[in-house]
Amino acid sequence: MDRTSEGIVVSTRIRLARNIEGFPFPSHLKDEKQAKEIIRLVSSGLSKLDEFRLMYMNTVTDEQAVCLMENHLISPKLIKNRRYSAALINREDNVSIMINEEDHLREQTIVKGLDLRLAYETMSEIDNKIANYMKFAFDEQLGFLTACPTNLGTGLRASVMQFLPALTMNGLMPKLIRGISRLGLTVRGIYGEGSEAEGYLYQISNEVTLGVTEEEILTQVGEVVKKVGELEENERRVIKTGPKALDIQDECMRAYGILTNCAKVSSQEFVRLASKVKLGACLGFVNISDVTEIDDLIVKMRPTNINAAAQKPLTTVDRDIYRAQYVANALKKLTL
Amino acid sequence: MDRTSEGIVVSTRIRLARNIEGFPFPSHLKDEKQAKEIIRLVSSGLSKLDEFRLMYMNTVTDEQAVCLMENHLISPKLIKNRRYSAALINREDNVSIMINEEDHLREQTIVKGLDLRLAYETMSEIDNKIANYMKFAFDEQLGFLTACPTNLGTGLRASVMQFLPALTMNGLMPKLIRGISRLGLTVRGIYGEGSEAEGYLYQISNEVTLGVTEEEILTQVGEVVKKVGELEENERRVIKTGPKALDIQDECMRAYGILTNCAKVSSQEFVRLASKVKLGACLGFVNISDVTEIDDLIVKMRPTNINAAAQKPLTTVDRDIYRAQYVANALKKLTL
Numbered sequence: 041m042d043r044t045s046e047g048i049v050v051s052t053r054i055r056l057a058r059n060i061e062g063f064p065f066p067s068h069l070k071d072e073k074q075a076k077e078i079i080r081l082v083s084s085g086l087s088k089l090d091e092f093r094l095m096y097m098n099t100v101t102d103e104q105a106v107c108l109m110e111n112h113l114i115s116p117k118l119i120k121n122r123r124y125s126a127a128l129i130n131r132e133d134n135v136s137i138m139i140n141e142e143d144h145l146r147e148q149t150i151v152k153g154l155d156l157r158l159a160y161e162t163m164s165e166i167d168n169k170i171a172n173y174m175k176f177a178f179d180e181q182l183g184f185l186t187a188c189p190t191n192l193g194t195g196l197r198a199s200v201m202q203f204l205p206a207l208t209m210n211g212l213m214p215k216l217i218r219g220i221s222r223l224g225l226t227v228r229g230i231y232g233e234g235s236e237a238e239g240y241l242y243q244i245s246n247e248v249t250l251g252v253t254e255e256e257i258l259t260q261v262g263e264v265v266k267k268v269g270e271l272e273e274n275e276r277r278v279i280k281t282g283p284k285a286l287d288i289q290d291e292c293m294r295a296y297g298i299l300t301n302c303a304k305v306s307s308q309e310f311v312r313l314a315s316k317v318k319l320g321a322c323l324g325f326v327n328i329s330d331v332t333e334i335d336d337l338i339v340k341m342r343p344t345n346i347n348a349a350a351q352k353p354l355t356t357v358d359r360d361i362y363r364a365q366y367v368a369n370a371l372k373k374l375t376l
Numbered sequence: 377m378d379r380t381s382e383g384i385v386v387s388t389r390i391r392l393a394r395n396i397e398g399f400p401f402p403s404h405l406k407d408e409k410q411a412k413e414i415i416r417l418v419s420s421g422l423s424k425l426d427e428f429r430l431m432y433m434n435t436v437t438d439e440q441a442v443c444l445m446e447n448h449l450i451s452p453k454l455i456k457n458r459r460y461s462a463a464l465i466n467r468e469d470n471v472s473i474m475i476n477e478e479d480h481l482r483e484q485t486i487v488k489g490l491d492l493r494l495a496y497e498t499m500s501e502i503d504n505k506i507a508n509y510m511k512f513a514f515d516e517q518l519g520f521l522t523a524c525p526t527n528l529g530t531g532l533r534a535s536v537m538q539f540l541p542a543l544t545m546n547g548l549m550p551k552l553i554r555g556i557s558r559l560g561l562t563v564r565g566i567y568g569e570g571s572e573a574e575g576y577l578y579q580i581s582n583e584v585t586l587g588v589t590e591e592e593i594l595t596q597v598g599e600v601v602k603k604v605g606e607l608e609e610n611e612r613r614v615i616k617t618g619p620k621a622l623d624i625q626d627e628c629m630r631a632y633g634i635l636t637n638c639a640k641v642s643s644q645e646f647v648r649l650a651s652k653v654k655l656g657a658c659l660g661f662v663n664i665s666d667v668t669e670i671d672d673l674i675v676k677m678r679p680t681n682i683n684a685a686a687q688k689p690l691t692t693v694d695r696d697i698y699r700a701q702y703v704a705n706a707l708k709k710l711t712l
Binding site for chain 2 (some may be wrong): 286289296299303304357364
């Protein structure tokens with residue numbers, strides 16, 4: 041079975057930037073009272089829908105804040121001005137509305153795999169509901185008004201996270217990133233401590249929000265992502281039949297061997313090894329049934345998510361032990 | 377189950393140096409004819425017993441020679457003067473008699489585990505048989521005469537190979553080696569390319585052969601080996617309960633994970649990892665039923681032994697692949 045096309049797109053993210061008419065942008069708010077007024081206004085309508093929980097950032101612990109960040113439900117920026125900011129998060133933890141981040145509202149949703157339209161419709165539906173009970177700052181000429189001009193117009197950022205190990209290993213990412221940026225899109229590696237993108241993950245998103253329709257943005261991002269996916273698939277075939285095949289097979293199999301047997305594993309090393317296991321499965325070197333489960337495992341094994349699962353803050357060592365045991369069991373279950 | 381005492385003694389080796397009266401020592405032989413005469417004399421009696429095969433060193437291939445060396449049946453020195461030398465090797469491949477090495481006869485046997493007396497008796501019995509049909513160079517005052525004065529007297533070298541990972545890791549070997557040498561014994565690490573003894577293996581043997589009886593040599597070597605074994609056992613307990621326990625457990629378990637999953641493994645890396653697996657089993661970190669099987673595996677996985685098993689010379693890469701597959705299967709069978 042050829043699995044070279046598997047696991048390339050990890051997730052799709054849609055973000056809408058909105059502001060409320062009659063209020064200064066968050067960085068220019070008069071006082072805490074005005075910030076609270078915005079939070080009240082935004083949440084009033086959504087909490088009626090009983091789908092969202094409201095979290096004031098000055099009431100969450102540092103631990104909770106990091107956990108929300110690790111799960112991409114809030115941004116580091118939201119935490120910086122805690123007394124002013126809040127977040128509305130839905131029950132499924134896949135839609136969040138940050139209040140008083142850079143804009144009054146940053147509405148975002150993340151879905152697994154590639155589904156720009158589904159993600160956009162999910163977000164758009166909620167955006168429409170909000171628009172029913174409050175008036176967004178909008179200009180006939182410019183579209184939605186935002187604190188930073190780079191978000192003007194649609195206020196839409198469509199991002200797709202891709203797992204590109206073969207393009208990375210074969211040294212093609214720098215050239216590809218340059219090419220994509222010429223199309224008005226951005227590619228960002230999810231960098232860890234090393235110089236290589238951690239876990240071979242890259243986020244492709246639109247740069248331009250003004251002078252284009254939402255539909256055009258979604259189409260363009262979707263097309264580029266598809267093209268990049270084809271290139272990755274091609275490079276995976278190059279690896280499989282090339283002179284480095286045995287070395288990479290060995291690396292992937294050892295990563296599997298270590299993760300199913302080690303006594304402890306750090307967060308960073310785990311991401312590195314799990315990515316090799318995932319690559320190994322895609323290349324047919326490691327017998328893992330569903331590579332997207334590895335993506336989920338990477339999220340679950342983040343430090344704060346482990347603390348949350350253990351229902352207490354663990355020491356780093358205890359977390360590394362917990363992670364090793366959890367991962368060994370999970371991978372064995374996924375092994376064909 | 378406490379397994380800290382397992383796998384310390386790997387093997388016991390007894391070597392007797394003998395020369396034939398009326399012939400110059402090998403380095404002073406007149407010509408090839410004289411060397412062949414010695415080979416004929418020595419082998420005449422033993423081949424009658426139909427237990428030994430005679431191998432002229434100038435008729436074995438380089439590959440065969442390396443294989444005999446890797447299995448400790450001949451020494452590198454025997455190969456240096458191939459036209460003069462030969463070896464008698466028994467069917468079980470555990471007794472060999474080198475002819476025209478440094479002395480006319482170097483009789484040696486290796487047994488698994490610690491059994492100096494069994495090994496000595498085995499060797500002595502064969503030595504007596506040889507003495508029945510030829511006259512050894514012997515002096516009432518000095519005992520057996522040998523080419524090098526360090527072997528004079530008994531001509532006996534009793535060596536025991538020990539696996540001492542805990543003493544090594546805890547940095548106690550240099551001091552221990554100094555202490556043992558003061559007793560007139562020698563400790564040699566089996567050095568690989570690194571500075572640490574490869575596979576944590578050390579050979580303890582008697583230095584003195586003159587002015588002591590065979591019995592005294594066997595007793596002293598046996599006592600020192602036993603003492604070193606107790607020290608090793610103690611250091612294993614120190615590791616198990618000490619602050620480095622988790623790190624070492626992790627190392628051992630990863631070594632097991634790599635060896636049961638890798639696509640290829642070099643000879644040197646295999647010895648390093650197999651030693652960690654063995655240590656892990658002794659410390660109760662890895663579930664391997666019989667650690668002495670790992671010793672056998674290390675011998676079997678030497679390059680020339682793999683070529684012999686494959687019945688053809690393999691490339692280094694093919695050998696590393698063969699080794700990885702063989703070891704993975706073997707270790708899985710040994711896993712409890």
